[in-house]
Amino acid sequence: MSSAESREKILINEIVEAVKSISASSFETKGYEVDLYRHLVKTSSWTEMHCAADGQMQKLDVNGQIWSDAIQEALDAHGNVIIPERDAPYYIDRPITLKSGHHLAVEGKGRVILKPGSNCCMICNNHVICGQLGEVGLQDADTGIVIEGGIWSTLATARGESNGNLSGAVEAGGRTNDAFCTNGTFQLSNVNKVRIVNVTFRECRLHGIQFSNCSQFLVENIRFEDHRRDGVHINGPANYGIIRNISNAAGAMGDDLVALTAWDWKHTSMTFGPIHHLFVEGVNGVSANRPDCQSEIRLLAGTKNFPDKKRLDCHIENCVFRDLSGIKTFKMYDQPNLELGRENDYADPVGHMSGLYFRNIRLAALPDEPVFQIASNMDGISIKDILVDFPLSSGNKLVRIGPASQTYKLGQAPSKWVELFSPDSVCTVKGLEISLADSSYSSTDIDNLVEVVNQKINHDYPNTTPRGGTGSGVWIKGTSKN
Numbered sequence: 001m002s003s004a005e006s007r008e009k010i011l012i013n014e015i016v017e018a019v020k021s022i023s024a025s026s027f028e029t030k031g032y033e034v035d036l037y038r039h040l041v042k043t044s045s046w047t048e049m050h051c052a053a054d055g056q057m058q059k060l061d062v063n064g065q066i067w068s069d070a071i072q073e074a075l076d077a078h079g080n081v082i083i084p085e086r087d088a089p090y091y092i093d094r095p096i097t098l099k100s101g102h103h104l105a106v107e108g109k110g111r112v113i114l115k116p117g118s119n120c121c122m123i124c125n126n127h128v129i130c131g132q133l134g135e136v137g138l139q140d141a142d143t144g145i146v147i148e149g150g151i152w153s154t155l156a157t158a159r160g161e162s163n164g165n166l167s168g169a170v171e172a173g174g175r176t177n178d179a180f181c182t183n184g185t186f187q188l189s190n191v192n193k194v195r196i197v198n199v200t201f202r203e204c205r206l207h208g209i210q211f212s213n214c215s216q217f218l219v220e221n222i223r224f225e226d227h228r229r230d231g232v233h234i235n236g237p238a239n240y241g242i243i244r245n246i247s248n249a250a251g252a253m254g255d256d257l258v259a260l261t262a263w264d265w266k267h268t269s270m271t272f273g274p275i276h277h278l279f280v281e282g283v284n285g286v287s288a289n290r291p292d293c294q295s296e297i298r299l300l301a302g303t304k305n306f307p308d309k310k311r312l313d314c315h316i317e318n319c320v321f322r323d324l325s326g327i328k329t330f331k332m333y334d335q336p337n338l339e340l341g342r343e344n345d346y347a348d349p350v351g352h353m354s355g356l357y358f359r360n361i362r363l364a365a366l367p368d369e370p371v372f373q374i375a376s377n378m379d380g381i382s383i384k385d386i387l388v389d390f391p392l393s394s395g396n397k398l399v400r401i402g403p404a405s406q407t408y409k410l411g412q413a414p415s416k417w418v419e420l421f422s423p424d425s426v427c428t429v430k431g432l433e434i435s436l437a438d439s440s441y442s443s444t445d446i447d448n449l450v451e452v453v454n455q456k457i458n459h460d461y462p463n464t465t466p467r468g469g470t471g472s473g474v475w476i477k478g479t480s481k482n
Helices: 003-023 034-040 068-078 443-447
Strands: 042-051 057-066 080-083 090-092 096-098 103-106 111-114 123-125 142-148 151-153 184-202 207-225 232-250 258-261 275-284 295-300 302-305 311-314 316-325 327-333 352-363 372-375 377-388 399-401 426-436 450-452 472-476
Touching: 003 184, 003 207, 003 232, 003 275, 003 316, 003 352, 003 377, 034 068, 034 080, 057 090, 068 080, 068 090, 068 096, 096 142, 123 142, 184 232, 258 275, 295 316, 327 352, 372 377, 372 426, 399 426, 399 472, 426 443, 450 472
Parallel strands: 080 103, 090 111, 096 123, 103 142, 111 151, 123 184, 142 184, 151 184, 184 207, 207 232, 232 258, 232 275, 258 295, 275 316, 295 327, 316 352, 327 372, 352 377, 372 399, 377 426, 399 450, 426 472
Antiparallel strands: 042 057, 302 311
16 A cells, blocks of 8 residues: 555545544434424415426416425424425525524425525524634534435526526525625535535525535535536535535536635635545536536635735645546636636635545546646645546646636626636646556656646737736656655
8 A cells, every 4th residue: 555545544534533423323313394383384476487398488477385484493493304295395485594403304305495586595504604804713613413305496497597596695685795605505604513415406506505614524415406506615614524425417517516615705705714634525527418518626725815914824635535427627726706806806825735635536538628727836636546438648638737827708898808817826736646547557658647837928918818927837746745
């Protein structure tokens, strides 16, 4: 066993041991059926926009039952609630708030749908805290929460149709200035020992699950169907978590299937901080009905600059990724804020990652660009047992080291065009190990699979794009401290 394999095994054992208590059968006690609170159900009428078989949008008149009060009252009274499967969906018009020890289960193919115009997340925890002004840790955290089962939807029935549910706010109606910057269908922040299993997210505009400021969590057996944004999205600080058996089951993902964002754009993140000791296993990024659309995984480190000028190192370290397929890109590059203006929100300096282990990654199609795109500082990344289902040539690159440059055109005027990445940064990578499952590749062949990028200024910009830059990639071969 190599030193990298030994470190990886130790890491996995540490993570599994930390999460073991929330995987135990003690959570499987019989719940209290929400039907016993049916007297709190409200009936209302509204319209929904749905996509017809011919691709045209059509208006649907709905007379539905709103179960928000019934579900919340049952949870507050008993803590352990079952929502039975039935033909009709359970509509909610505000977030269901989970407190310490709460267990919410939806049986079978039971559907929970966010009523049009509710404009909020569907689930949040009780003691959400804001990390916009400075570093946070667990403070009066909600502990021992379990969510299992069900098909959940915010009614994003087409790429351009959300039925008025665009915000992940922790209260109904959304807020113009949501202090928490929540963006998840399930929004869990300031939590410890959380388990989310056997859940399907169908046509949701928000991240499926957004964790932030969390420790000891298990996310397992999660399906995404025609999902419009990130799947499992983790904001730092976060540690000791397992993300397992995640699939893009239908359609193309709207964004990253799994995202570990220690640093992220300030208007989309509740908190910021280091991410470490996470185990991501069994991820399938391509659905049977859209084999042409593979998914992506993001790792975004950085340095957070708070309003009081204090800085926080938001690094990513000691994480294992194993048994992944249908992933076209592992995005490990810096990306300043496109929506609020890159000069208003950027990592300074760029992020640092270390102790990352990728194993058994199946590549089913020839990628247009390198699969592993590294534009951060890296010390210790082991990429082993890559399964390639197509012939590799000398021109194929699996790893790219160095800053990227790409122009995003906001209208016709070049004065409004912006740079997506950080083309002037210098990114240093050391401790890189690569091996393919096919042992016939020699070490020289492996070196040929790595591309090092040095940016240059494009003096013909904006006649041609991108703008380019002065940054460079540095690959220091040899061993790592990790």
